[in-house]
Amino acid sequence: MEDLKTYAEVTWCPGCGNFGIFTAIRNAIPLLEQRGIKRENIVMTAGIGCHAKMFDYLNLSGIYSLHGREITTASGFKISNPNLKVITFSGDGSGLGEGLAHTLFAAKRNMDITMILHNNGVYALTTGQFSPLTQEGWKGPSTPKGSFEIPFNPISLLIEVGATFVARCYAGEVKHLTNTLVKAIEHEGFSFIEILQPAMPYHKWEEFKDNIEYIDNNGKSKDEVLKIARQAHRFTIGIFYQEIREVYHKSLYGSFNPVKNSMSREKRLEKINLILKP
């Protein structure tokens, strides 16, 4: 299946922002292959929600994980076989609601995975409840009078807790998204991309298109970037932050690979006998 599609029937609503993301990731993978990353080394996880249908459609290996746990499943891949390039598809509900702690810890650890956060600002699959990224006043089935919680700012939040590549993209700018995906996946460390996307029953493309702007200047220090991220309009796209920091698995065991270098039975038993010597 050369176009990276499975036989699964695509069930996103017509015109959904997820199509743009699907196209971008299928464009990004051949580019990564050209740059020396083997396709069989790319593995993925997905949470549960509209974003996660990606798992069924994209012809890559991985685990269709539980709601919110996609980040931990992905961490399990990387820790066990660091040769793998790990991508986790997540949503605003999955990654910043149910799985918020996991997202923050993966960033804190600088786990070498790429988290693609489909931000449609709503719990679409469960009929339109407000999400951790929904703007105040959202009238969904769980907030008939309008939501009254303030949304997270995922960009400043993730920079603050330790992500080493933080970007925002837009599902309607596929070329920019593709290039950013390539950079994020190539980045060694925890890379986070928030992708703005409309969910068709709830939004119009115009609400996004008309407001999208690119970041014009990058901060030099983390503090400066945080300031920019806090002040930026929520439709501001681009790479906000990138830094080099030791990744989790290297701090844990250096250049070891638990799966590839797994010790033989004989050697293990020999060493156990040593431990059990009175």
Added chain:
Amino acid sequence: MVNDIFTFLVGGKAGEGVKKAGSVAAHIFASIGQRVFQMDDYMSLIRGGHNFSIVSTSTRWISSYYMKADLLVNFDKRSCETHINDLADGGLIIYNSDELEDVDGVGIPFSSEAEKYPMKNLMYGVGAVAILASAIGFKKEQMNESIKNQYPRGIEDNVKFANTIYDMVKGGCQGKFLLTKGEKVRPIITGNESISLGAIAGGLDTYFGYPMTPASSILHFLAKQTENFGLAVVHAESELAVINMAIGSTFTGARSMVGTSGGGFALMTEGISLAGITEAPILIVLSQRPGPATGVPTYTEQADLSFALSAGHGDFLRIVASPGTIEDSYYLTAEMLDLVWKFQTPGILLTEKHLSECSMTIDIDVDKAKWAKPKMYQGENYKRYHNAEDGISPMLFPPSKEVIKWNSYEHDEFGVTTENAEMIAKMHDKRNKKLKALVEYLKSQYTVNIIRGEMNTNLFAYGSTYMSVLEALRYGGLNPTIVQPIFLSPLPTWELAEFKNQDNIVIEQSSTGQFTTLLKEKARLKIRTTIKKYDGRPFDPIELSKKIKEVLQ
């Protein structure tokens, strides 16, 4: 002394080296070829309170401590008052004469002597070892050798302090409890160390944990062994992370294990269910402590059995087994790792604080551990959930040219989500076939430990209660048949059928009798009565033998 058993009890505040003194005592006994059983009783605090360590030793195999101590060393008033009734006939109490007087025993001014040293709190334990050394007739040189080996920090002060106490305790103590030399020097390990070593022997590559007593020491032991065995050991943010990371780990072909206790296990159930549908081979160690909720963190109970048997939503195969002794923990952990990989389903190694944290001298045949190895796929057009005859689909791990899809949604054979009625039923059937295959396999394995006796009554126990029962019977000179199911799910009913209508008694540490219920419901056994203990403490062999005698009438 109780029969041929000598028991040493040391008690004091947390931070005074109580546990260490117990462990040093155990090593001293083992070094002269004696068998040892050590139990630490401690409170959920860092400093103060009352802790004690109790070590029973004999030249024969011993599977419990005895609460009646021959030599009782108390660092403070509280310990002395707590244990005054724990003295065996002919036993000796050592008390802190700075805090108490008029005790029928030997007074040692622990506090004023320890005060002379910079590490004063840590001197108490050293003092206890000196008293023990004197009581069992160790020469000073022998004692100093032990002190040097076991207390490497501040050797000079430790030796000096030990010699002072040794001289002080002379009258009335020296040589009071001479021990026989045993035939073989054996290693001492805790249940959790045995579980950890068994896992390593079985092929463990990765371990994920979140601290929770009494499972934490698995995480600690393995973290220390990371480089020695080439493991990845991770302390994650929660048990939710732990179980899901471990499932991710198995996807890459790594043999993975997690460990926890009640509340942490409750969080893991979501992931156990994920392992059920994705068919992830994951081993979970559940070390029980008294519940519900936070319960009593540092004590023991067997009240999570029914929870373990049904952990996780939905229909899927769970393998649950429980080791009866510290030695068996080694073999059973490796065997469970092998089983979860053979049958690609979650397995739970059910144990208790009593087994996890007690220490014993052991004879382990290291080579007898099983080795976990999955059935691998050869060829092209891989289907992760191929509907094989026995329900077991061959595995592949990334990197692979083939696409490998594990799915938490119901799925087709390739692993893509399905809502198709026929496929849903087919996949249930596929997974359920694994139970049949597992039962067939287990029929050829050692699943129930039966020790045939000469009485008309059978005693049923599982987990560490088995050790308590053995010791109680030995103490009481009783020999009913003992039945210890090692596997609890699937319950080996084929092995239990013969006992159906016989006179059966259950011994367990659950207030509602969960094990009794299981035997009644699954094996259709008639149970005359259940001996229960649910105060957080393990059975004492003397008390238990009395209770068994009562019901055997």
